[in-house]
Amino acid sequence: MTDTVLKLDNISKNFGPIKAADDINIEVGQTEFFALLGPSGSGKTTMLRMIAGLEKPDTGTISISGRDVTNEPPYRRGIGMVFQDFLLFPHKTVAENIMFPLKMQGASEKDKRENLQWVSNLVHLEGLEERYPHQLSGGQKQRVALARGLVSRPSLLLLDEPLANLDRELRKEMEVEIRRFQIELAIPFVYVTHNQEEAMTMSDRMAIMRDGKMEQVGEKFSLYHDPASQFVASFLGSPNAFEGVVSSVEEGIAQINWFGHSIRARAHDGLQPGDRAVCYVKSEKISMLESGGALTGVLRDIIFKGQYADYLVSLGDGHEITVSGAPMTGLKKGAPMHLDWDPGKADAFRAQGGAQ
Amino acid sequence: MTALRIGKGVQILLLAALYVFLYGPIIYITYVSFQANSVWPFPPEFTAKHYISLWNEENYHSGFVNSLAIGIGTGVIASVLATMAAVAILKYRVRRSVYIAGLFLMPLFIAHILIGVSSLMFNKMLLGLPGNIFSAILANATYATAFAFLVVVAQLARYDWRLDEAAMVFGATPGTTFREVTFPLIWPAILGAFIVSFLLAFNNLEISFYNLGATPTLPTLAWGSLRHGVSEELYALAALINVAVFIFLGVMYVLLRTGVVRLDYKD
Numbered sequence: 185m186t187d188t189v190l191k192l193d194n195i196s197k198n199f200g201p202i203k204a205a206d207d208i209n210i211e212v213g214q215t216e217f218f219a220l221l222g223p224s225g226s227g228k229t230t231m232l233r234m235i236a237g238l239e240k241p242d243t244g245t246i247s248i249s250g251r252d253v254t255n256e257p258p259y260r261r262g263i264g265m266v267f268q269d270f271l272l273f274p275h276k277t278v279a280e281n282i283m284f285p286l287k288m289q290g291a292s293e294k295d296k297r298e299n300l301q302w303v304s305n306l307v308h309l310e311g312l313e314e315r316y317p318h319q320l321s322g323g324q325k326q327r328v329a330l331a332r333g334l335v336s337r338p339s340l341l342l343l344d345e346p347l348a349n350l351d352r353e354l355r356k357e358m359e360v361e362i363r364r365f366q367i368e369l370a371i372p373f374v375y376v377t378h379n380q381e382e383a384m385t386m387s388d389r390m391a392i393m394r395d396g397k398m399e400q401v402g403e404k405f406s407l408y409h410d411p412a413s414q415f416v417a418s419f420l421g422s423p424n425a426f427e428g429v430v431s432s433v434e435e436g437i438a439q440i441n442w443f444g445h446s447i448r449a450r451a452h453d454g455l456q457p458g459d460r461a462v463c464y465v466k467s468e469k470i471s472m473l474e475s476g477g478a479l480t481g482v483l484r485d486i487i488f489k490g491q492y493a494d495y496l497v498s499l500g501d502g503h504e505i506t507v508s509g510a511p512m513t514g515l516k517k518g519a520p521m522h523l524d525w526d527p528g529k530a531d532a533f534r535a536q537g538g539a540q
Numbered sequence: 541m542t543a544l545r546i547g548k549g550v551q552i553l554l555l556a557a558l559y560v561f562l563y564g565p566i567i568y569i570t571y572v573s574f575q576a577n578s579v580w581p582f583p584p585e586f587t588a589k590h591y592i593s594l595w596n597e598e599n600y601h602s603g604f605v606n607s608l609a610i611g612i613g614t615g616v617i618a619s620v621l622a623t624m625a626a627v628a629i630l631k632y633r634v635r636r637s638v639y640i641a642g643l644f645l646m647p648l649f650i651a652h653i654l655i656g657v658s659s660l661m662f663n664k665m666l667l668g669l670p671g672n673i674f675s676a677i678l679a680n681a682t683y684a685t686a687f688a689f690l691v692v693v694a695q696l697a698r699y700d701w702r703l704d705e706a707a708m709v710f711g712a713t714p715g716t717t718f719r720e721v722t723f724p725l726i727w728p729a730i731l732g733a734f735i736v737s738f739l740l741a742f743n744n745l746e747i748s749f750y751n752l753g754a755t756p757t758l759p760t761l762a763w764g765s766l767r768h769g770v771s772e773e774l775y776a777l778a779a780l781i782n783v784a785v786f787i788f789l790g791v792m793y794v795l796l797r798t799g800v801v802r803l804d805y806k807d
């Protein structure tokens with residue numbers, strides 16, 4: 185990457201026996217929206233705190249805009265941050281909160297006013313400048329926190345689950361807005377979330393974290409469609425899982441015996457015939473055929489979700505498979521179903537002891 | 541569960557009894573301070589002679605100034621030390637903070653008279669320092685810091701230190717962070733610690749007595765005069781101190797009501 189702003193090299197951090205970061209390497213470019221996605225406790229916040237300088241990594245280096253800041257205190261890193269609980273200063277007005285980073289830089293009164301004006305327009309806060317944080321709604325607090333993070337035009341903005349405390353409606357609206365700010369400012373955003381829809385909607389690239397490790401980093405499409413590990417395959421989307429023994433592997437496609445059915449998927453982890461494997465197929469990648477198909481069953485229920493529907497198919501031997509597709513009016517419960525998928529769109533991994 | 545129900549009349553009576561219990565002695569002392577006969581001041585016979593003799597007694601002037609100096613000096617030392625200790629323990633989570641907190645609280649368990657005697661011996665015999673107002677301030681600060689620490693820690697336990705982290709990320713050095721964020725939010729706790737330690741030192745008899753010798757303070761004067769029966773200026777003195785306290789509370793109340801001063805920003 186030629187325009188790298190943030191670079192983490194071999195970052196590790198332990199809290200006693202807990203590995204909060206385990207040999208992390210990331211690069212984030214100038215105009216990138218980078219999402220850090222992972223379950224609770226996977227080390228996302230710790231990562232942001234290390235980038236901000238609030239936590240010191242045990243090993244590794246962090247550089248921002250080519251400068252090694254590993255040993256710099258937070259106040260010399262020149263980055264902005266939006267905290268999960270907003271952390272607005274309760275004794276300062278909205279205007280004072282927003283102008284705080286500029287005040288710390290020793291900006292002139294005129295500069296401060298101009299930037300306040302600009303950022304209040306950007307995040308739609310006009311007219312609230314003289315209020316105190318306790319006089320604001322959740323969404324307004326969120327905007328003030330964003331404005332404070334952006335006002336000094338930092339070289340990098342960190343966001344820690346900034347939408348977690350908002351209701352769904354507001355969250356959808358803010359997702360679009362935040363992406364708009366990022367494009368307008370053309371600075372990298374590092375966005376932490378455990379909501380994959382949020383990460384998918386906003387980011388260019390994302391990293392999936394688990395137990396302090398980067399499971400996979402890449403374009404969001406490739407992470408979704410080409411998962412490199414079992415965890416990523418099971419974490420993204422709503423996949424069906426099939427566990428069985430590999431009967432053959434040909435041209436990268438594994439054939440798996442699953443309760444007498446033959447399941448086909450791309451082979452990962454160097455699967456060999458005889459290995460136990462688990463295969464993930466995302467529910468929308470399964471197609472419903474007129475006849476034939478790898479699996480047959482009957483339609484047990486339809487869960488209507490608006491733009492699409494989940495079809496729950498019973499296989500007779502007690503197993504159930506979820507297929508997502510366009511809502512159809514013709515299908516009735518109890519109808520015979522024939523399911524199949526392109527083996528190039530399903531992924532099989534070596535089964536870990538005790539996996540589903 | 542049935543709530544304990546009491547009638548409105550009983551409630552008012554209880555409340556009145558409570559206030560009589562709390563304020564009766566104060567009002568009585570103020571009343572007596574204006575009476576010619578302080579032993580049995582009925583029927584009333586108003587006079588200002590106790591105030592005049594209090595005013596004419598030079599000893600009380602220097603005693604008041606000395607007590608004030610000891611109170612303020614102790615208050616400043618104790619509240620500053622207590623705040624630093626509380627910040628170290630709560631913000632920086634220093635190692636073995638439980639033991640450190642314990643050490644800060646230790647002086648609470650030592651009788652004042654022992655602190656007085658031992659600090660006199662330590663200062664005078666070991667260090668060769670004469671007993672004076674400064675050694676009295678230092679000696680009072682030992683246990684006043686413990687009280688101040690209790691006050692500050694109890695208040696600061698609710699403080700969200702992540703606000704300090706936020707300030708640092710936005711470019712504030714540790715000093716600026718304290719000035720811009722921490723202090724404006726925690727000053728009521730520090731003021732509380734100052735008031736408590738001021739009052740303790742202002743009113744202290746034993747510690748000041750051993751460290752000051754002949755230098756008078758209000759408590760040592762009052763104690764001295766008690767040996768010859770209650771001298772009548774004491775009523776005037778007590779009444780004046782109460783008035784000062786009421787004025788202080790009144791000013792605080794007005795400041796809080798008008799929003800000039802705010803104690804809590806949580807909604």
Ligand SMILES: Nc1ncnc2c1ncn2[C@@H]1O[C@H](COP(=O)(O)OP(=O)(O)OP(=O)(O)O)[C@@H](O)[C@H]1O
Nearest residue numbers: 199202204222223224225226227228229230231378
């Ligand atoms: N100061 C600390 N002391 C000890 N352990 C910590 C500390 N901070 C974090 N941890 C541990 O490190 C791990 C990663 O925590 P972190 O807060 O980074 O997770 P996260 O991915 O942000 O989770 P969430 O989605 O719940 O916010 C957790 O197991 C957590 O318990």
Ligand SMILES: [Mg+2]
Nearest residue numbers: 228229230344
């Ligand atoms: Mg977190």
